[in-house]
Amino acid sequence: MSALDAVRARQSWSKVGDTAPGREELVTLIGAAGRVADHSSLRPWRLIELRGQDREALGAAIAEAQGDAEPSAKPLRAPLLIAVVVSYRASEKVPRWEQEAVASGVAHVLSLLLDEAGWGVIWRTGQYTRSEPVARMHGLGPDEELLGWLYVGAKPEGKSPGRRKTVDARALLTRPPRLSPEARAAAEAAAREAEKQKAEKAEKKARKRAKKKEKKKAKKAAKKTRS
Numbered sequence: 001m002s003a004l005d006a007v008r009a010r011q012s013w014s015k016v017g018d019t020a021p022g023r024e025e026l027v028t029l030i031g032a033a034g035r036v037a038d039h040s041s042l043r044p045w046r047l048i049e050l051r052g053q054d055r056e057a058l059g060a061a062i063a064e065a066q067g068d069a070e071p072s073a074k075p076l077r078a079p080l081l082i083a084v085v086v087s088y089r090a091s092e093k094v095p096r097w098e099q100e101a102v103a104s105g106v107a108h109v110l111s112l113l114l115d116e117a118g119w120g121v122i123w124r125t126g127q128y129t130r131s132e133p134v135a136r137m138h139g140l141g142p143d144e145e146l147l148g149w150l151y152v153g154a155k156p157e158g159k160s161p162g163r164r165k166t167v168d169a170r171a172l173l174t175r176p177p178r179l180s181p182e183a184r185a186a187a188e189a190a191a192r193e194a195e196k197q198k199a200e201k202a203e204k205k206a207r208k209r210a211k212k213k214e215k216k217k218a219k220k221a222a223k224k225t226r227s
């Protein structure tokens with residue numbers, strides 16, 4: 001199947017059966033999904049597989065987050081949940097939103113590959129997704145956040161996942177607005193002014209830092225002379 005056909009055929013399955021892909025199959029698919037575009041190759045993501053009682057632990061964490069007395073049954077809707085984690089890396093070049101885009105890309109491609117392999121998948125989230133009890137249950141680090149879970153199971157036989165909305169690609173693919181020469185000149189001048197102000201601010205900051213350093217040095221020298 002071509003990538004075009006696979007993407008056209010993909011649909012989310014909100015109800016799935018009790019079987020799920022094993023770890024080895026997942027490893028193969030994740031190895032491929034991890035090939036998404038990744039600025040500076042930071043690999044700012046990881047996945048956590050939740051099976052069996054892990055899902056009950058998630059149900060308890062959801063209840064804690066929502067202040068409910070009973071554990072949530074939501075995670076029991078599929079035999080396998082794959083938690084999608086964005087693991088932010090320190091980078092001057094790649095901001096956090098770009099790193100989320102990478103983790104999100106991995107989840108989308110993995111959904112597609114699972115679908116193509118015959119598994120039913122749906123990406124789900126909830127108000128509790130970024131709550132403390134849920135983060136704790138997944139063992140997230142301080143620089144990690146969840147993007148939700150891929151619920152994975154068997155596609156129910158003889159059932160269709162429901163109708164899929166069509167995409168009006170012509171309306172969604174546009175060109176930038178055309179500017180008049182005057183408007184373009186004004187936009188360029190504004191951009192230049194913003195750059196200038198940015199440079200001035202950085203220079204001021206550097207001067208302040210140098211002055212502070214100088215002051216500290218003088219203080220240290222004076223102290224040394226006194227002693």
Ligand SMILES: Cc1cc2nc3c(=O)[nH]c(=O)nc-3n(C[C@H](O)[C@H](O)[C@H](O)COP(=O)(O)O)c2cc1C
Pocket residue numbers: 010011012013122123124125126147148164165
């Ligand atoms: C980040 C994210 C979170 C989502 N959360 C939910 C959710 O909590 N519940 C839900 O029914 N669908 C959720 N969806 C949408 C479904 O995954 C799915 O795309 C939707 O049901 C449409 O089906 P389709 O993928 O077949 O077009 C989410 C999608 C994304 C990308």
